[in-house]
Structure formats: C-alpha cells, structure tokens
Amino acid sequence: MMLSTAALSRRYGDHVALDGVDLAVPDGAVYGLVGPNGAGKTTLLAILAGLRRPSSGTISCGCPRRRVALLPDTPQFDPWLTGREVVALAWQLVAAPVPASRIDAVLQDMGLADAADRRVGGYSRGMLQRLGLAATVVGDPELLLLDEPASALDPAGRREVLDLIARLPATTLLSSHILADVQEVCDTVGILRAGRLLYQGPLDALLVGRAVPAYQVRLHEPVDRVAERLRTEPWVTAVEQDNGQSLRVGVRSLAEAELLLPRALAACDARVISLAPRAADLEDVFLELTS
Numbered sequence: 001m002m003l004s005t006a007a008l009s010r011r012y013g014d015h016v017a018l019d020g021v022d023l024a025v026p027d028g029a030v031y032g033l034v035g036p037n038g039a040g041k042t043t044l045l046a047i048l049a050g051l052r053r054p055s056s057g058t059i060s061c062g063c064p065r066r067r068v069a070l071l072p073d074t075p076q077f078d079p080w081l082t083g084r085e086v087v088a089l090a091w092q093l094v095a096a097p098v099p100a101s102r103i104d105a106v107l108q109d110m111g112l113a114d115a116a117d118r119r120v121g122g123y124s125r126g127m128l129q130r131l132g133l134a135a136t137v138v139g140d141p142e143l144l145l146l147d148e149p150a151s152a153l154d155p156a157g158r159r160e161v162l163d164l165i166a167r168l169p170a171t172t173l174l175s176s177h178i179l180a181d182v183q184e185v186c187d188t189v190g191i192l193r194a195g196r197l198l199y200q201g202p203l204d205a206l207l208v209g210r211a212v213p214a215y216q217v218r219l220h221e222p223v224d225r226v227a228e229r230l231r232t233e234p235w236v237t238a239v240e241q242d243n244g245q246s247l248r249v250g251v252r253s254l255a256e257a258e259l260l261l262p263r264a265l266a267a268c269d270a271r272v273i274s275l276a277p278r279a280a281d282l283e284d285v286f287l288e289l290t291s
Contacts, residue, residue: 001062002027002143002171003048008057010043010195017043018054019195025173025188027062030165032186032203033175034282036290039192041175045070045145048173061143066094069141073148073175075132079121083112083131086120090135103138109164110134111157126153133161137168146174150181183282193290206285213254214238214278215261217247220271229268235260248278 003025010018018040025031035041046052048059049070061068077086087103107116110130115123120131133149149165150158158181165172166185176182182189183203190200199206219226227239227247235257238250251257254277265272 001025001060002029003062003173004060005048006058006060008044008047008059009055010040010047010052011055016195018047021057021192021195021197022200023048023190023197024200025171028171029188030186031171031173031188031190032182033173033190033192034177034179034182034286035192037177038194040195041192042073042147044192045147045173045175049145063142067142068145069094069136069139069143070145071132071136071147071149073151075128075135077120077128077131077135079119081120082117083107083120083123083134084116086131087134087138091138094139094141106134106138111160126157129153130157130161133164137164137170141170144168144170144172144174146172148176149174150176150178179282179286189282191286191290198290203282206282213251213257215249215251215254215257215275216242216278217249217261217265217275218245218273219247220245220273223247226265226268226270230264233260233264245273 001024003023005021005023008018008021008023009016021044033041033044043052047054049068050065081089084103084107087106091103104113107113110133112127112130112134115127120128123131129149130153136144150161153161162181162185165174174186186203188201189203189206191198223241223245227241230236230239230249235252236249237252240248242248249261251261261275
C-alpha cells in the first residue's frame with residue numbers, strides 16, 4: 001500500500017472536518033477522492049502533504065517524504081519568474097540539477113513550450129494550473145497529491161492534463177468535483193461526506209449494481225406526451241427529460257424493460273431516434289450515496 005491512514009481526524013473547535021478516515025491508496029493506483037463542498041477533501045490532502053497536523057490518527061506512506069508532491073487547487077508563483085524558471089526551481093528543491101531537456105519536456109507536455117520564457121505574471125488561470133502541474137511532476141515523485149488539477153482548464157486543456165495523469169508512473173491521489181474526469185482516469189475511488197469516508201474501493205465495484213437501472217431514449221417531438229405515457233407504466237420508476245429530445249427512463253429491471261419498453265413506445269406512436277440501456281456512472285452513484 002503506497003498510502004494509508006488509520007482513524008485520521010481533524011477538528012477545528014467544535015467543527016469536525018475529518019472523522020476517523022481510514023484511507024487506502026494502493027501502489028500504482030490513480031485514486032479519485034470525491035465529495036460535496038465542505039466534505040474535507042482539501043483538509044485531507046493538506047494533512048497527507050504535511051501542511052497541516054491531524055487531531056488524531058496515523059499516516060503511513062510507502063515512499064520518502066521528499067518523493068511526495070502536492071499540487072494545490074490554486075497554484076501561485078512569483079510573477080517576475082518565467083515558466084521555465086518556476087519549473088527549474090521546483091526541481092532544485094527536491095533533486096540535483098536537471099538537464100534543460102527535462103524541463104523542456106515537462107513544459108511541452110503541459111502545453112507551455114511557447115510561453116516558457118514569459119513571466120508568469122502574464123499567464124492566464126489555466127496556464128498557471130498547467131504550470132503548477134509541470135512544477136509538481138518535474139521531480140519524478142512517487143506519490144502525487146492533486147487538488148482539482150483540471151478545474152480551471154478549457155475542454156482541450158482538461159483533455160491534455162487527464163491524458164498526462166493517466167500516463168504518469170507515480171501513484172496518484174486526486175481530488176475533483178468533475179466526476180466524469182474521475183471516472184475516466186481513476187481505477188480506485190473514495191467518496192467523502194462530512195468528513196467520513198462513505199465508500200472506498202475499485203471504481204468498477206462501486207458502479208456495478210448500485211445505480212438504478214435505466215434506459216436512455218431519444219425521440220422526435222412530441223416528447224412530453226411520451227413521457228407522460230411512460231410514467232403510467234407500473235414497471236417504470238422515473239422519467240426525466242434530459243434535454244429537448246432525450247428521456248432517462250428508470251425501470252425496475254433492464255430485462256423487464258427490454259420486453260415492455262418498445263411496446264410502450266409503439267403504443268403511443270413515439271418516433272424513436274435511439275434506445276439503449278444507460279450505464280451507471282459515478283455521478284449516479286455519488287448522488288445516491290450523498291443525498
């Protein structure tokens with residue numbers, strides 16, 4: 001196990017930020033930590049990085065402290081430094097001098113090669129986020145702690161950062177409110193609410209059998225009439241209109257819906273564009289566990 005905690009707690013007066021957290025991050029895993037605002041995610045990462053002290057409990061780490069790197073959710077740098085100088089300084093804080101080629105390669109991976117020699121005071125919020133990740137990974141850490149690593153990026157930037165995280169050899173613990181990102185790159189997940197760990201384990205095991213079975217139905221107009229008709233069926237548990245042409249139809253079982261749903265659509269002369277079972281996703285299960 002690369003990282004684990006036992007009964008880890010943190011209190012601020014009467015407020016309990018973390019309450020007996022038993023974290024277990026396997027060696028080589030990409031572990032996604034999710035939870036509502038105020039769940040304790042940032043507090044937990046700060047304690048694991050050594051920036052705050054727990055009120056009680058223990059932490060066990062499978063690598064030296066100098067091989068642990070943290071990316072805060074809003075990385076900030078001295079504005080007079082260039083991007084290249086920021087990354088070079090980050091390396092010098094943890095290791096011996098590095099060839100310029102290593103710094104160039106990291107900046108290239110982060111999409112900052114063209115801005116490497118500009119002062120970071122002129123960087124955008126997204127550029128600063130990518131620069132923070134470059135400074136975090138340049139020292140080849142064994143354990144990465146990433147707090148909202150893609151939150152400030154546009155879709156193309158998020159895609160690049162997620163691809164990079166998936167390729168990194170380091171064990172990674174990332175906190176994110178973008179559940180689709182967590183589902184895409186993480187193999188292990190922990191769900192935190194009010195300082196307590198509600199679930200921890202493989203993502204696949206969490207998704208299987210937890211969310212309500214449903215079908216996604218895309219239709220030509222009129223959609224409202226079809227939705228009202230489906231709500232009268234005893235085997236339908238819920239009907240939600242996702243957008244102008246799409247319905248999410250919750251059902252008692254997928255096997256039952258395979259037989260009855262096409263009949264019901266035909267009976268109300270629905271003009272079907274597509275019909276498919278809706279796979280459970282992390283957002284479904286997250287809402288189920290935290291509501």
